[in-house]
Amino acid sequence: MSPDVTAFGPDFPFGYDKWLGHPAGLGTIPAEKHGAKVAVIGAGMAGIVAGYELMRMGLHPVFYEPGRIGGRLRSEPFTGQTDIVAELGGMRFPTSSRAFYHYVKKLGLETRPFPNPLTEAAGSTVIEIEGQKHYAERLEDLPPLYREVAEAYDAALEEGARFSDLKAAIAARDVARIKEIWDPLVDAWDERTFYDFVVSSEAFRKLSFHHREVFGQVGFGTGGWDSDFPNSMLEILRVNLTELDDNQRFIVGGADQVPKGLWAHAPAGPMHWSPGTSLKTLNAGAPRPGAARLFREGERIGVTDVWGHTELYDAAVVTCQSWLLTTAIDTEEALFSPKLWMALDRTRYMQSSKTFVMTDRAFWRNRDAEGREVMSMTLTDRLTRGTYLLDQGEGRPGVMCLTYSWMTDALKMLPLPVEKRVALALSALEKIYPDVDIRSHIIGDPITVSWEADPNFLGAFKGALPGHYRYNHRMYRHFMQGEMPRHERGVFLAGDDVSWTPGWVEGAVSTALNAVWGVMRHLGGRTERVNPGPGDMWDELGPVRLGE
CATH class of the missing domain: 1.10.405.40 (Guanine Nucleotide Dissociation Inhibitor; domain 1)
Structure with missing residues (x-):
């Protein structure tokens, strides 16, 4: 581990953190375009970042969201709680994600080490495979x-x-x-x-x-x-x-504080807008309903929401998962090239399931007669696969992610109600910890998710199959629209499934910033020479192209 290693490339080695932190800012929009409306489809991390930075430039982002602000940064409070949550989506954020942490720091949020296996934050780890159980506090203990x-x-x-x-x-x-x-x-x-x-x-x-x-x-x-x-x-x-x-x-109190915080945050000295302006105030307090239709009308982009209201925009940033452009949004085919449609449709999403319970306290910190913690962060070949224990502090309830599983393991949970999921997880864990009465510590109601069952997502995130590099390249470079035919310009893709690092929030942030650059240039704006943006550096840094 090196403190200097960041999410810098390797496909497109552009320093998004440096671009964000430069005093010259990300760029400017011509004054005659100030106040121009830009549709943002999806209010997850990518959409919120894109909207926030476009607002700072003097544009008016208008959001469309069929679910909740935050997307897959979804922090679900337990019964009777506000800041003790089940992190149903992103829950652990590497410090190499410098662009994401730019916004975490801007909002002044507290973070703590996540209790991954064999880390100090976990305290102890139990690995159980084929019935053989090993307790460890360091790799050397295994x-x-x-x-x-x-x-x-x-x-x-x-x-x-x-x-x-x-x-x-x-x-x-x-x-x-x-x-x-x-x-x-x-x-x-x-x-x-x-x-x-x-x-x-x-x-x-x-x-x-x-x-x-x-x-x-x-x-x-x-x-x-x-x-x-x-x-x-x-x-x-x-x-x-x-x-x-x-x-x-992890982010104390919930990861969704980042997108929700930016939604309500009034940046200092925005172009065009008066002090106190935020995405929330520009959107009358809430996003519009989900987008049902996306089309072109002349030089403008039209969006019709699920209740039939249509509005035209100078540009649009689309951050929803790519399958929704064919399953949920009636998208005009000519907006994207046939090769880009191939890439969007061939995207493959991975399944993911999590089930959480709240406990009366972090009881797993108790020690047994041998001096070991009575329960540990657990990796196993049983259906729970990964069990994470989140200590919320002295005198506070604890949180157990009973089971965190992927793909076929997640599909085993898909048809089951939350009570059955909890019962199966507890049954598996009781075989590993026969002397621990986990059930007696559970309070409140359990919380679960299967992302593939959510109609607004259809899966957890992209997992590129062999041969998909060319598809990823087409999606990632979409913000570079200078050589596109005019009928394909003005709609900009963003989101972690467009990025090179699907499933990681840094990919959502970086592609959102690509879209910001693209919208800025589309509307006649520019960056300062001392702080070039991703599009300015594309010819020098762009990803290698494989032959078709």
Whole structure:
């Protein structure tokens, strides 16, 4: 772990944090365009960031949202509570996500280390596979097999991706060096899976099948990796290289405080608008209903909401998950090229399920006769897969994420009501902790989510399959519209599923900022020479293009 490693590339090594923090600002809009309305479809993190920065430039973002502000930053309060929540979406945020933390700091929110396995914040970790249970407070406490697995993966990364060299280049923000190493890896690994990377490495070939099995079940850092085995290896390399799976923190009181806070935040010295103006005041206190139709009328973009009201805009930022453009929003086909439609439709979303309960206290901190915590952060091959214990502080209720699962494990939960999910999770955990009466500590009502069952999402987030790099490239570069035919201009895509790092909020923020640059240029605006934006640097830093 290096304090200098950030989500800087590797595909597009542009410093969004530096752009955001520069005193020259992100850019300016011509005065005659001040107050122009821009539709923002989706009030998740991407939409809110895009709207907030466009407002600061003097534009008028108008939001369309069928659910709630925050999107997949969804913090659900427990019964009788306001700041003790179940984090149904994003819940752990790596410190390498510098652009995201720009807004966390702006709002003055408190963060604390997230209790991932084998971290100080967790206190202790229990790994139980095939009925064999191991208690650990450090990696060194586990049997040699687990250290062998961790060392084999480190060796595989060096062998297959020049990992140390590339991380050093990212830490130094050495663009030429990053591209020298990364660009050949794109061609080498786009069409190969994560599992292929593991099993074909020299380090893992020397080990048993059980070593690979343990790696899939347990992994290291945030937990097991086997749900990602079918994904393109590039997806995993980005996460490892930019330390998205390391040094993670949670936001005290709920992650949705970030988008909700920006919604109500009045920035100092915005262009055009009077002091005290916020997204909330510009939108009469609440977003409009969800978008039902998206179309072009002349040079303007039309949006019709679910109640039939239509309004025309100078531009639109679309941050909803891409499948909704064919399943929920009647989108005029000519707005996007056939190749972009192919990319949008071929996006593949991963399933995810979580189930939480609140407890009377953080009882797991009690010690048994051997001096061990009576319950630990737990990784297992049982249906719970990952169980996280969140201590809310002395004298306060605790929070247990009983089960956090993906893909086929999440699908096992899909048809079940919350009570059945809790019962199954408790049954599994009681086999691991037969002497712990978990049930006696549960208070309030349980909370659960299956993102694939939510009609506004249809899945948790994108997981790129082998061969999807070209699709990702088409979506990510969409904000660069200078060479597009006029009938495709004016609608800008954003959101983590457009980014290179789906499932991570930094991808939502960075693509929102791409869209801000795109809207600014579309309306005749510009950046200052001393603070060029992502589009200004595209020709120099743009992702490598693979042949079609």
